[in-house]
Amino acid sequence: MVNRKELRPESSPQAGYGAQLRSCRENRGWKQEDLGAEMGYSSTHVSAVETGRKMATLRFSRSADRALGTGDLFERKYREIKHGVLLEGFPEYVGHEGRSVEIRLYEIGIIPGLLQTPEYARVLADSAVGRGAITVDYAAERVAFLAERQRALERRHSPMIFVVMDESCIRRPVGGATVMRAQLDRLLEFAERPNTVLQVAPFEMGERRPFDLPVNLLTMTDRSVMGYAESQTQGHLDRETTSVLPLLTAYHQLQAEALHQAASVDLIKELRKGIP
Template structure:
C-alpha cells in the first residue's frame, strides 16, 4: 500500500480501464501478484495497465475477462478495449469498417498514399510516426492505428474474400514514404498482391489529365445484396453514403476511371520500373 498510486479514471478511457481492473482485482481479494499469476502476466505488467502507463491489448483483455468471469458479458474488458480502440479513429470510420468486413466487392481510388488495406506494417508505421511528430496523435494512438490496420487486413483473408479493385493515382507510387527500403518493400507488396485472383490493381497515370473523375479518395463497397455504399473523408470525419442517387453515379465514374487507367500488366511494369530507379 506504500506505493499505491492514486488513479483518476475520469482522465482518459485508458485510465478508466485501469481503475476498473484494480477495483475488480481488489474486490476479488487479490493483490497484483495474484492476478498476474492467474493471467499469465508479470505483476509489473498488471501495475502498468492499472496505472495507465501501458495500454491494454486484446489478448490481455480476454485473459482478464476469463480470470474475472466477465467473458461474454456487457461488462467485459474486451468490449471496453474495442470501444477505446474505435474511439481513437476518425469519426465515421468505425461504421465504414463494419461494412468493409461484410463487402463482396471493394473499389478504391486514392491519391498520394497507398491505401491502408495494401500497406506494409513498415509503411503504415512511417505514416503513424509522422503524425506523432506533427502532434496530430499520441504514440499510443499511433500504435493503435497500426494494430487496427493489421486486424482490418486479416479480416479480409477469409474462405470467400471480397474482390478488391484498386486504382492508384500515379502519385501514390512516386511519393516516398519511410525511406528507400520501406518504399521498395511497399511497391514489392503491390506487385505480389496482383498474383491473387481476387485483386485487380491499376495505376491512373498523370497523363490522363482532366479525364480523372475524382479529385479526392473514394471507396465503393458492394454488399451481398448488391447494394452499393460509398465512403469519403474530410480532415475532420468520414462519411458513409447509402443513397443510390448519389452512390451509383460515383460507381459509373469509377468505371470511367478504370477505362482511362493503365491495365494491371502495364501498372505492374510501371511499378517495377520505379523499383529499378527508371523514371
C-alpha cells in the same frame, strides 16, 4: 422488454460501443443486473452505457472484458473513442467491408491502407506523432487496427478488390529505400492474386480524372452498393442509391482511363528498380 430501447450503432462510436456491449451480454443470456453484478457496477450504469447516455471509462471497459470473456475488445473500443483512432463513420464502414463481396478503392498520395506493409503504415503513424497530430498510443492503435482490417479480408471467400491508385501514391517516397522497396513488392504481390485488380491512374490523365478525393465503394451480398468518403476530420458512409450510383459510374470511368493492370505492374517494377 417493453422499455427496451432500440440502438443505432452506426450513429456514433459511443453508440457502437453500447450496442456491442448489449449484444455480448444478451449472447450470455444475462440481464443488465447480471452483468453489473459481475462487473461491480449497477444495472443503471450498464444501461446508461448501452444506450449511449454515459461514456464508458477504461475501468468499466476492462471490467466488461473480464466479465464477458471478450479479451481486450471493450478496452480497444474505449481507446478508439478516447483517442479518436477512427474517424466518425469509419467503424461502421469497416464492419461492412469485412462482409462485402466487392471492394473498390481509389487513393491519392499514399498507398491504400489495405495494401500497406506494417513498416509503411508505421512510418506514416510515427510521422503524425512527430508533427504532434496524434499520441504515441494513438499511432500504435492505428497500426494495429489496420492489421486487423487486413486480416479480416483474408477469409475463405475473399471479396474481389479493385484498386486504382493515383500515380502520386507510388512516386511519393515514404520511409526511405528499404520501406519503399518492400511496399512496391507488396503491390506486385497483390496484383498477382486471383481476386484483385490493380491499376495506376497516371498524371497524364489530367482533367479526365473524375475524383479529387479518395473513394471507397462496397458491394454487398444483396448487390447493394455503399460509398465511404472522408475529409481530414470526418468520414461519411452513404447508402443512398441516388448518390452512390453516380460514384460507381465515375469509378468505372476512372478504370477505363487508368493504365490497365499489366501496364501498371510494369510501371511499379520500373520504379522498384530505380530505388537505390
